[in-house]
Amino acid sequence: MPTGVAMRDAREQLFDAAERVLLRDGPHALTSRAVTTEAGCAKGVLHRHFDDFDAFLAELVRDRAARVEAQAAALLERAGAGTVAGNLTDVLMDLFGSVAVAIVALITFRDDLRARLRRDRPTGVPILTEATAMIVSYLAAERERGRIASDADLDALALALIGSGHLLFAGREDIPPGVEAVHHMVTTVIAGATPRALDIK
Incomplete structure (x- = not known):
């Protein structure tokens, strides 16, 4: 998966992807890989915007x-x-x-x-x-x-x-x-x- 392609509104795309995974597969299936796969981006994109996966989830909730x-x-x-x-x-x-x-x-x-x-x-x-x-x-x-x-x-x-x-x-x-x-x-x-x-x- 390409890593050099910039995502537009990356945070919101990642949030939306996490929401889809959560609704479809439940909280046990919500991993950083599942989110980035759903968003169609490299796993590193998430970690460029958030310190760790729990920080990402906390921002999603907020x-x-x-x-x-x-x-x-x-x-x-x-x-x-x-x-x-x-x-x-x-x-x-x-x-x-x-x-x-x-x-x-x-x-x-x-x-x-x-x-x-x-x-x-x-x-x-x-x-x-x-x-x-x-x-x-x-x-x-x-x-x-x-x-x-x-x-x-x-x-x-x-x-x-x-x-x-x-x-x-x-x-x-x-x-x-x-x-x-x-x-x-x-x-x-x-x-x-x-x-x-x-x-x-």
């Missing part, structure tokens, strides 16, 4: 977590429009239908990666932590609009939604839950926090 943070702004813009349950269903389908579940499995699988991430993230699980914060912010915006009860425990609701969503999707890569199942879970979780006069369906 990059994907940052994407979740970017989604928060888009979700906030939907506050007051559509339905609360519909908006939450869409964001959970998008979150867990992508690489989030696989990233969590990767962090669990690799002790060295988990230890490295703990240096700047002492608590929580990357991606799930950002997703929980996103849900809390959205629910707060809906509460201001009267679509979530004023006394609702937003942190508890967000944790319940993220935890339940993760359980729905975990281990079901081939046949993920449909939108109906996710919507049913969402409506069940938020039912007690939604004014009765409001249609959350």
Whole structure:
């Protein structure tokens, strides 16, 4: 494989390749050789950009977590429009239908990666932590609009939604839950926090 050909946006190409390997073959198959083979580049390309493979994986996790943070702004813009349950269903389908579940499995699988991430993230699980914060912010915006009860425990609701969503999707890569199942879970979780006069369906 040629080593003198420059890769355009090498980091992102390597991240995308790692994501494909992770989704297709699982965390046990994610090696530096598997990533560079998937990206179609020499193995040395990865090591020119990262100190070692765990450093690469840590940056992959941070990059994907940052994407979740970017989604928060888009979700906030939907506050007051559509339905609360519909908006939450869409964001959970998008979150867990992508690489989030696989990233969590990767962090669990690799002790060295988990230890490295703990240096700047002492608590929580990357991606799930950002997703929980996103849900809390959205629910707060809906509460201001009267679509979530004023006394609702937003942190508890967000944790319940993220935890339940993760359980729905975990281990079901081939046949993920449909939108109906996710919507049913969402409506069940938020039912007690939604004014009765409001249609959350």
